[in-house]
Amino acid sequence: MTLSVGWLSALAVGVFSALVLQKLCFPYFWREFFFMLKLVRFGVKLELSDLTSSICTVLDKFIEQAQRTPNKPFVIYDGNIHTYRDIDQRSNRLAGVFLERVKLRKGDCVALLMSNEPDFLCVWFGLKKVGCLVAFLNTNIKSKSLLHCFNCCGAKTLIVGSGKASDLMEHVDSLLEDNIQVWAMTSQSENPRVHTLLDKIQGASDQPVPAVLRATTSLRSPTLYIFTSGSTGLPKAAVITHRQCLFATVGLWAFGATADDVVYIALPLYHSAASLIGIGGTIELGATCILKKKFSASQFWNDCRKHNVTVFQYIGELCRYLCNQPKTEMDKVHKVRLGVGNGLRPDVWREFHRRFGDIKMCEVYGSTEGNLCLMNHFGKIGTVGRSSFFNKLLFSFDLVKYDTEKDEPVRDQYGFCQRVKRGETGLLLSKVSTSNPFFGYAGSKQLTEKKLTRNVFRKGDAYFNTGDLMAEDQESFMYFRDRMGDTFRWKGENVATTEVAETLAPVDFIQEVNVYGVEVPGMAEHRAGMSAMTLRPGLTFDGKKLHEFVMRDLPAYARPLFIRLQEALEMTSTFKQQKFKLVQSGFNPSAISDPLYVLDYLQKSYVPLTDSIYQRILAGEHRL
Ligand SMILES: *[C@@H]1O[C@H](CO)[C@@H](O)[C@H](O)[C@H]1NC(C)=O
Numbered sequence: 001m002t003l004s005v006g007w008l009s010a011l012a013v014g015v016f017s018a019l020v021l022q023k024l025c026f027p028y029f030w031r032e033f034f035f036m037l038k039l040v041r042f043g044v045k046l047e048l049s050d051l052t053s054s055i056c057t058v059l060d061k062f063i064e065q066a067q068r069t070p071n072k073p074f075v076i077y078d079g080n081i082h083t084y085r086d087i088d089q090r091s092n093r094l095a096g097v098f099l100e101r102v103k104l105r106k107g108d109c110v111a112l113l114m115s116n117e118p119d120f121l122c123v124w125f126g127l128k129k130v131g132c133l134v135a136f137l138n139t140n141i142k143s144k145s146l147l148h149c150f151n152c153c154g155a156k157t158l159i160v161g162s163g164k165a166s167d168l169m170e171h172v173d174s175l176l177e178d179n180i181q182v183w184a185m186t187s188q189s190e191n192p193r194v195h196t197l198l199d200k201i202q203g204a205s206d207q208p209v210p211a212v213l214r215a216t217t218s219l220r221s222p223t224l225y226i227f228t229s230g231s232t233g234l235p236k237a238a239v240i241t242h243r244q245c246l247f248a249t250v251g252l253w254a255f256g257a258t259a260d261d262v263v264y265i266a267l268p269l270y271h272s273a274a275s276l277i278g279i280g281g282t283i284e285l286g287a288t289c290i291l292k293k294k295f296s297a298s299q300f301w302n303d304c305r306k307h308n309v310t311v312f313q314y315i316g317e318l319c320r321y322l323c324n325q326p327k328t329e330m331d332k333v334h335k336v337r338l339g340v341g342n343g344l345r346p347d348v349w350r351e352f353h354r355r356f357g358d359i360k361m362c363e364v365y366g367s368t369e370g371n372l373c374l375m376n377h378f379g380k381i382g383t384v385g386r387s388s389f390f391n392k393l394l395f396s397f398d399l400v401k402y403d404t405e406k407d408e409p410v411r412d413q414y415g416f417c418q419r420v421k422r423g424e425t426g427l428l429l430s431k432v433s434t435s436n437p438f439f440g441y442a443g444s445k446q447l448t449e450k451k452l453t454r455n456v457f458r459k460g461d462a463y464f465n466t467g468d469l470m471a472e473d474q475e476s477f478m479y480f481r482d483r484m485g486d487t488f489r490w491k492g493e494n495v496a497t498t499e500v501a502e503t504l505a506p507v508d509f510i511q512e513v514n515v516y517g518v519e520v521p522g523m524a525e526h527r528a529g530m531s532a533m534t535l536r537p538g539l540t541f542d543g544k545k546l547h548e549f550v551m552r553d554l555p556a557y558a559r560p561l562f563i564r565l566q567e568a569l570e571m572t573s574t575f576k577q578q579k580f581k582l583v584q585s586g587f588n589p590s591a592i593s594d595p596l597y598v599l600d601y602l603q604k605s606y607v608p609l610t611d612s613i614y615q616r617i618l619a620g621e622h623r624l
Contacts, residue, residue, distance in 0.1 A: 065286050263281065312339050597609055
């Protein structure tokens, strides 16, 4: 008896100390373990459904949800409630019209050009009910890229939202010439060759079309094309399979959201974040979403209070806009508890917590087309997730040494890449395999091949090149450092533009800042640091103060040499800072109407950049 008690207590002490040791050495172990367990269980179920051909797509999930909770609000838009049944029935009507009037057939590809509105979902689901592939077009699309988009995904039909129909009219002729039929979500059309849909839905039946039309036999068959914005050049059509859609839809659930949550979606639906993580996530949970046509920083918190929003989707810039709003005593009065998104910079992240309280911010790292996804479910500031043991079981990725000058990975004497040491910045590559496939871009083998890096660690292997430079800390947390190409070289040193921007952010008169490198004539291989910035309302640019700041906080090579004051910083359509145009326009004061300043070490200040200084820089008489 005594013996067994002694043995038991020894065991208990042993287990206890093992747990303590584990807590000390691996404080994130269990949180990671349970999080991953959730995902792995989901993944296993998914693969089993593929083997047994009982795949439940996102659309199937929606239809099930509409049967389970028909009267539950699914989308609230502009103050109007659309229940699960409403959206289901309207998409049935549309599916009927697509079959009978538009003569669409299973497997056809249809392009969708609509802004955020409930009908975006009805048309999307209606098309999927008929078994069509759907290509989401960016609503900012320019005429030049429009035809290109049709060519890459092979769409022969375009459906235009009511608001977009008039914008499109000038391009309609070229579409029609290419034998693309155009259908608008309107009742009347000025152009007799543009067909109308709204009038036809009215009389259509709200009964479902045959389920066999939407059935799919493989998780790996494409279901959507989503265009990703190339920073230069034409958009690329990423091929999205059912499997990717289904994984994206469990994001909110994995972060702990439930059917009782109210999800705020103000990002454009033509991107995967809003359509798959946001709408798909709402369906997976059986929750309600507040859909916004556009994000508005001044309306955001009022909306959240009005609708009891608990979860919102962000990109870093949105949080920055929110922090830049005037403070009010209502700032912390809301029920928002979770933010899901990406690109939140550490300074904004901290400020966001200070202003709006304890909202768990979960960063999701992964591109639409990529084969890697990292999730920071810890809410740990500044990181995109953890390169843990469990994560490595699911995804195989590595950080490799990167040559910023050549814009490519460093190769050793045998032609292979080298892993960076912990703490060092490297290029993130993700191995392409059967469990983590890369489906590439529709209509272009060449673009697909360009995203791949081959022979990385051995002959014949292939990795998806994320184009992101990251570093991993001692606790295996991953930190975003820079976008490939967002680093430039000056006087033999690499300048990481986002790092400089983050350092400048605390300067009191700066509202927003964008750092980039400009070419100086006569110094071909170098880029001089330049920073475009906007000023906080009521404050003025103080060259002396900025000089003092950069001298203290930035190494010599990283100090911006030129400053460009702007009324507003230009953003790309995905709210990323527009650098390309700024780089192109350079620093010539006679060509730029914005106020320009140059760093002057003698006067210990940033002084206005005059024509004569500019000429002396070109002549090499003014030392930079
Ligand atoms: C929000 O929550 C409050 C209190 O829980 C409740 O009284 C109110 O009706 C809710 N509003 C909406 C739009 O659900």
